[in-house]
Amino acid sequence: DTAVSQTPKYLVTQMGNDKSIKCEQNLGHDTMYWYKQDSKKFLKIMFSYNNKELIINETVPNRFSPKSPDKAHLNLHINSLELGDSAVYFCASSPPDREFIGELFFGEGSRLTVL
């Protein structure tokens, strides 16, 4: 059983298109995240949701819109894709205890390539 699963794993698309990435966790965690990892391998947080509510929204273009229908799901929709959006996007979740909030469980990643 995969704890955090995200789809699709690979996404190749043209500039200007709109795409979505879905994420689901079966760990019963309250907090979920979207991270972006670029070609330099630096992990950068984009969004964080706690029990379906947005708690972190870093400086991300408003072309990126997260949506959490319930606490087990956090999807990411990207409008008008640009070349610079090419990266690996990781979904993650963390336990409810604050002291362990840094113990993240990551999905496999979605590699987005914009042509």
Next chain:
Amino acid sequence: GQNIDQPTEMTATEGAIVQINCTYQTSGFNGLFWYQQHAGEAPTFLSYNVLDGLEEKGRFSSFLSRSKGYSYLLLKELQMKDSASYLCAVTDSNYQLIWGAGTKLIIKP
């Protein structure tokens, strides 16, 4: 600003010991975490330190000195499969996770 520093790349020999250092400057401190990330895969949690001292987990140990803003990850009896990036991360006073850029560890036979 908040900052986490770790070496970009290190090389070590199979069977040897390697120490990967991490220094941090954050607004507050609530814990330090080490992750391992193999190429093309997701990061996986390795260890957690909140108090000063050494935490041992099999071949891997992690040390923390809060007064120095310093941690290290010690890997013993290196195996080829330990070739990966190792990321240091700190939770600040707001429990936000601040990440280092990672250290790429290359193991040679």
